[in-house]
Amino acid sequence: MAEFSWIARSPLEHALVVGACGARGTAAGVSLTEIRNFDLIQVMARRGKAAELAKAAETRFGVAAPGTPKAVRVADATLIWSGPDQFLVLCNGGKHAIEPLSQAFAQSGSLSDQSDARALISVSGEKARAILAKLSSLDLHPAAFPAGTAAATSVDHTSVNLWRGNDRPDGQAVFNLLVFATFAESLWHTMLDAAAEYGVDIRHSEELG
Amino acid sequence: MRIVCPFCGERELGEFTYLGDAKPARPAAGATENEVFDYVYLRDNVAGPMSEFWYHGGGCRAWLKIARNTLTHEISSVEPAAGVGARQVGA
């Protein structure tokens, strides 16, 4: 009998080419990094159990789950608000994968594994806001969208979760986009088109920012 | 048009889908055909303030009940629809 290899492929495996893209000459205005191989769990409160769920989240993560559009970073996970009485848990290494989390929220939440349903793209650089202005109708001005702000929104007619993580060491803002996997390649091309005039630096990584 | 989602804040129209009149409530099980007919088909053609269902499908997926003036597009209130119109549907 044949032995099978189960090679995992990211939704952007085909489209993403590491390196520079678009305008050259000066430093790339936009950095696009695909984050691969993460665990992503949708946690939704059972009817009337939002408070209980919040408590369970605090027990599990040591912080309150975001009740408003925010992303909260803890040591080994990021909790991202995704709608009323619901949030996403983003991590890697399986510690907060679907099975352990189902135990933790067994009484108060309904969980759905989204680890394969999304591609995660991190956008940064001097022109990050300029390219995002072509994709998103949100106001991403530093005062309107400070670090830690999250949004469930649409980009190019498809739903995304967008949040601003911690700034890069050079002070540049970092915007993270969780996009649906089957849309990812199409959206990626749209992003490259939008960013081409600024010059793009493309990478992938397994490190969650 | 801009709609202030009670959960997400102000968002552009493209994130929302319009359903229609929020006034009719789904009749309970056992309702007569006429009652259900009215619920399904009878709508006022409102020129002025109207209560409407909108879906924030391009955002937090919440159904919203919006008071909007159909003449001016002015929105006077937005609230979550959760619970609105719910009736016990008998087994």
Place this chain on the structure above:
Amino acid sequence: MVGPAQTHRLESGGLIDRAAPLGFRFDGKSLAGFQGDTLASALIANGIKLVGRSFKYHRPRGILTAGSEEPNALVELRTGARREPNTKATTAELYDGLEAASQNRWPSLRHDLMAVNQLFAPIFVAGFYYKTFMWPAKFWEAVYEPAIRRAAGLGRAAGVADPDHYDKAWAHCDVLIAGSGPAGLAAALAAGRSGARVILCEEDFAFGGRLLADGGTIDGVPAAEWITRALGELATLPDVRIMNRTILFGVYDGGTYGAIERVNDHLPSPPEHQVRQRLWRIVARRCVVAAGAIERPIVFAGNDTPGVMMASAMRTYVARYAATPAKRIALFTNNEDGWRTVETALAAGLQIAAVIDARPDVSAAHRALAAKGGFAVLNGSVSGVEGGKDGVRKIAVALTGGARAEVEADGLAVSGGWNPAVGLTSYHRGRPKWRDDIAAFVPDSAPPGMVAVGAANGAFGLGSCLRQGFAAGAAAARDAGRSGNAGAPPVADDEDFSLTPLWHVAGKGKAFVDYQHDVTASDIELAQREGFESVEHLKRYTTLGMATDQGKTSNVAGLAIMAVVSGKSIPETGTTIYRPPYVPVAIGAFAGHHRDENFHATRLTPSHHWAAEQGAIFVDTGLWRRAQWYPRAGEKDWLESVTREVKAVRGGVGFCDVSTLGKIDVHGPDAGAFLDRVYINTFSNLAVGKARYGLMLREDGIVYDDGTTSRLAENHYFLTTTTAKAGPVMQHLEFCRQVLFAELDVQLTSVTDQWAQFSIAGPKTRDLLREIVDPAEDLSNEGFPFMGAREVALRGGIKARLFRISFSGEMAFEISVPARYGDALVRNLMLAGKPFGVTPYGTEALGVMRIEKGHVAGPELNGTTTAADLGLGKMMSTKKDFIGRVMARREMLVAPDRQVVVGIKPVDKTRRLRSGAHIIPKDKTPGPDNDQGYVTSVCFSPMLDQWIGLGLVERGRERIGEIVHAHDPLRGEDYDVELCSPVFYDPDGGRQRG
């Protein structure tokens, strides 16, 4: 110096860069200009007066204005795929190598044979479309329209795809400012200093508005210096964004504005990776409209002769561009401001032939100026112009008191006063109000958050512009919650703009109101006589204001003339409704990135790239791109490939990517109860580990969607939808959950993208699965019965879900793995399936097999059918309420003569069946009275070796075996078909249960 000498360029002055000469071509002739020129100013500098031919009469036309209100000077800019018709020479920036051609002339601008249209002028009067071409009707398409299109019209579209990129973007601010004249800059300073986020849009490439031509003194320094200082200060404010080449063209609900930025129109082609234009959607708390005013013509005979120009435009060309439209200029004015052109011209060393002032009194200062300049001041009006395509030669003047005079001049500057640009303020059906003191309409109301200032508000004086702009900028910032110190407003004096209204001077010859659409004063009088007196009727009857310039120079004069002939006042006559866009916006800009392969977002399944490697042919289904079939070498057409795929499945094993089905996790203690309410059948009693087919209705009783739903755990169902309805069903279920049945404890999550799902079908399915599934898993009929659903382990350690469901009628499973393994799964299936001849199949083969089995799909779930129509009426539970239950029982929905799903096959087995063919009883004449339904789905059945189909036919199920007539008027086909059971293949279902 590039090209020939610029005969009409002043030796010095202007805001052009004489160190940057530019060469360009107009109608093939090489000419020269400077950086800082527009095409219009460069043409003027080269002594060119004739730039186009008019729309109806092909009359020679020259440049009338210096802005986006220009009705005459429209050109085709660039060549080849980048050729852009109807481009205003007055706003097109000159660049080196620019090529432009005049429009609407043949064979050449100077010798236009179509000018013969002037001889037929009597038939081109108001309403000519309606009057002349009414009869006979068929002549319209065949004769009149092509003739009119050749004779009339504007530029030609390129006819090939635009090679450039267009872009769309969003922007947000507290205070949006339209225009960078004195009012706009003052508003930006006040709002910016207050700490507001400011966006200022300026249509021109240079900032300053009328200051660029008219100068003046602000805060004690020349205007040019003040502009530099203001821009310098604004540049230091981090949240102030100043955009040139950008015009606000519309205002929409909720403080959303449309603007178009002509990013690279000033270059021959955009630099690599850059866009030509960018469409901005700007969300602003407040908007200050400082869009200025448009000087209006006075209507008189011959007022369209090249060389007749707006007085302010003449100043602009002389002062800003150092270009001289004429050497010996006459001015015709009814107001004080027109005299500024005289001052500018004299300062530039030009000769003034005469000033014709319609007002009875001319000030002593002006008379002194006339004496010094050596020209006459005539009290009267211009009654005619002698000249032609080479320009003005002589001007006839009707003097007050009745005498006549003549003035020799090669240019005539006209000033009839100023109309505030009321477009933006009126786009929410706002009606401007009339102000007698300036004889103009000014904004009365404005969309929420918007205010007009300066000339756009009827305050023409420089001091007033600065004051109003500054105050509005500061107030807007305050309204947006910004409380910084706005500092002191800039200060300047107000000039005298007094006027005596004059709209129309009676005279012999055509007097144009709307230059671009060739609407004359007599057309308006005719419209009034024929009863088209309302301004909206006037507009449509005469086409006044309907050209690309939207009547910026003509509307007010037109309705003023209407007011006179109808004996009403101007405010009684009123204005037409204003609608965006303020200037034409390219469709390409609205499309932005969304063209060609990016027309819409595309969804790819996890096996997409593998399928592409196999040479699959793809089909767009909604947003998805799905493998339609997998051609092999030597196959002559799609049918051969599809037939092979079907036979391979029915004879062995094949697989198909069905990841596109909508997949929804339904969680919660009330999940079963919830599903009972949204499906017509019951799910609360479904055992864990089992799947069930479900049918959803709309509340009106019509079928909405179908699919299988599996119970994976006590409180967890996994629901599937059709590919097409995945989004709408999710929205519907959320409505049920959040609104209708809010008391139920149920949660929904889309997991469509989480799972790569494949249907594996055919008698050798188990053989293939046993290769890939962990040997410990029992796949036997007992261990995994039909409609079973559970998680299994695969060889190599990953988990999968198996569903024993069949759409093909074969022994089949659907297998799903986390999407990251979808590509690996399909490669492993190919590897493991090699001994069994495993065959990938596409959506065509899928469709063939479902038709052979009589399974309904999109063509039958068409928004008119009930569950009973589909043969699924027995699924409707009578023991519970569900969406659509009551309405589905309505009389007409349960009538015995409804069209229901039935099988259809041609009597002649060699004949091809076509969907859309109508079913007519054998002995009846085809026609609506005898129409009993139609063919919904067809395929060539490899198993039956003939074309078969499904149809919706009146009482179809009772008529199995009946021969009826298929009538296909679309394709001109008529043939006999037999009504039969929809289940063509394996009617007792033994294969899928085996």
